[in-house]
Amino acid sequence: MRIDVVTIFPDYLAPLDDAIVGRARRAGLIDLRVHDLRAWATGVHQAVDDSPYGGGPGMVMTPTVWGEALDAVRAEVPDEPGVLLVPTPAGAPLTQRRVADWAGRARLTIACGRYEGIDGRVAVDAARHGPVEEFSLGDYVLAGGEVAALVAVEAVSRLVPGVLGNPASAELDSFSDGLLEAPAYTRPESWRDLDVPAVLRSGDHGAVARWRRDRSLERTAAVRPDLLDRLGADAFDRRDREV
Numbered sequence: 001m002r003i004d005v006v007t008i009f010p011d012y013l014a015p016l017d018d019a020i021v022g023r024a025r026r027a028g029l030i031d032l033r034v035h036d037l038r039a040w041a042t043g044v045h046q047a048v049d050d051s052p053y054g055g056g057p058g059m060v061m062t063p064t065v066w067g068e069a070l071d072a073v074r075a076e077v078p079d080e081p082g083v084l085l086v087p088t089p090a091g092a093p094l095t096q097r098r099v100a101d102w103a104g105r106a107r108l109t110i111a112c113g114r115y116e117g118i119d120g121r122v123a124v125d126a127a128r129h130g131p132v133e134e135f136s137l138g139d140y141v142l143a144g145g146e147v148a149a150l151v152a153v154e155a156v157s158r159l160v161p162g163v164l165g166n167p168a169s170a171e172l173d174s175f176s177d178g179l180l181e182a183p184a185y186t187r188p189e190s191w192r193d194l195d196v197p198a199v200l201r202s203g204d205h206g207a208v209a210r211w212r213r214d215r216s217l218e219r220t221a222a223v224r225p226d227l228l229d230r231l232g233a234d235a236f237d238r239r240d241r242e243v
């Protein structure tokens with residue numbers, strides 16, 4: 001998979017050299033390139049922003065600079081425009097479903113905005129070349145899209161075949177069945193007078209699965225009842241209803 005990130009703070013993306021994403025890049029599973037938007041800025045001040053039409057506080061990122069940058073990045077693989085992702089608090093929420101869709105694409109480009117965002121015409125123009133998706137991490141405001149780009153790249157990368165040592169990890173994730181995961185335990189069996197639940201040491205795989213399912217249901221009902229509401233009645237079995 002090819003991923004391009006365009007930002008005025010390329011160093012912000014340095015963590016993508018580490019851990020799972022770094023290993024996937026070195027293994028050739030992900031071809032990730034970070035581009036400095038300022039390379040496409042012109043004029044002595046290399047400005048990338050200007051004051052907003054209609055007034056108001058803050059600055060808006062300039063369409064001419066973004067247009068040149070996205071044209072150039074797109075042209076690096078002309079036959080594969082891929083999907084343009086735009087992190088913004090005004091986007092639809094990022095979900096595992098969207099992440100899984102993106103993980104199946106050959107190419108992603110992430111346009112990181114700062115200030116009060118990118119001129120609204122940039123996404124309209126980009127949509128002439130391929131799909132554009134705005135996404136938000138949640139209902140709070142960050143200073144720019146870079147952290148959201150890190151989030152998207154990490155979430156997508158672990159679904160790319162070969163990136164996770166054990167692909168079953170992704171199948172057991174919170175959200176893959178629409179529920180939050182049950183708590184997990186490792187040795188020692190007893191720690192600070194707290195014991196690992198006996199059923200997990202019983203060797204009874206059916207009982208373990210039932211216990212995990214029950215804890216998932218309880219946890220989801222306690223902290224994310226909206227997730228339960230979203231599941232259809234056929235997502236629950238008879239014993240779920242007793243929890």
Ligand code: 6GU
Nearest residue numbers: 087088137138140142148
């Ligand atoms: Cl994707 N960007 C910014 N700037 N703020 C956010 C966000 C994204 N998601 C939540 N807050």
